[in-house]
Amino acid sequence: MASYNACRNPFITAANDSPHLTRIKSMSTYALCKLSPGCDTAWYLDCGDRWMTASGYYRQKSSDNQIIETAEAGRYEDLDHTKTDLLVPDSKWGWLSPSGQWYGCNFESHDVVAALILRKPQDQLDREGWIRVTEIIDDAIGCNREPTEAQRTWAFDNGRSFDR
Numbered sequence: 647m648a649s650y651n652a653c654r655n656p657f658i659t660a661a662n663d664s665p666h667l668t669r670i671k672s673m674s675t676y677a678l679c680k681l682s683p684g685c686d687t688a689w690y691l692d693c694g695d696r697w698m699t700a701s702g703y704y705r706q707k708s709s710d711n712q713i714i715e716t717a718e719a720g721r722y723e724d725l726d727h728t729k730t731d732l733l734v735p736d737s738k739w740g741w742l743s744p745s746g747q748w749y750g751c752n753f754e755s756h757d758v759v760a761a762l763i764l765r766k767p768q769d770q771l772d773r774e775g776w777i778r779v780t781e782i783i784d785d786a787i788g789c790n791r792e793p794t795e796a797q798r799t800w801a802f803d804n805g806r807s808f809d810r
Contacts, residue, residue: 673718678729682710686731689722727762738782744775746796748804756780783809 675692690697690705697705700722719725734740737750741759751759756778760768768778777797781788786809787801793808801807 673720675716675718676722676725677716678714678725680712680714681705682708683712687714688730689717689725689727691722692716723762723765732759732763738779740779741771742777742779742787742797742800744794744796746794746800748800753780782806 676689677692677697678687678689679697680687681690681697688700690699693704695707697707697711699705714729717725732751732755734750734752735748737752739753739756740748740750741756741764742748749759749763757768760766760771764771766774771778775791775794777787777789777791777793779787786807789808793801798808
């Protein structure tokens with residue numbers, strides 16, 4: 647069982663890594679779980695009698711925790727986040743790839759999906775022609791670039807259009 651002191655936040659990279667932080671970041675045990683009924687499925691750092699969230703908050707373990715699987719990882723970003731509830735396929739918000747692949751997410755989750763699912767920074771996605779769908783008015787997607795043919799096809803197939 648890990649002690650509280652052995653469970654510093656590995657999600658934050660320190661400018662001056664101490665030997666303690668380096669040891670913590672080498673490999674840690676995470677659990678993919680729902681902390682209680684109705685909660686999203688997410689990865690949590692296993693800190694013995696408590697969980698640490700990606701934001702650095704602690705939650706006591708309880709009998710309500712539904713552990714789906716555990717994994718060892720050197721970094722939170724190395725975990726398979728496609729197993730979490732970050733992707734919301736039927737959401738009206740998300741990322742649309744140049745090839746017309748939809749990655750739906752909650753309204754404020756674009757940057758997290760970019761980093762943890764697509765594994766690219768937002769500015770790189772923009773340069774590669776991805777469309778960040780954040781505003782839809784009357785089924786029209788706000789877009790500041792010319793969509794690809796595949797993006798237009800996806801929009802048409804899903805009852806949407808592009809507002810330029």
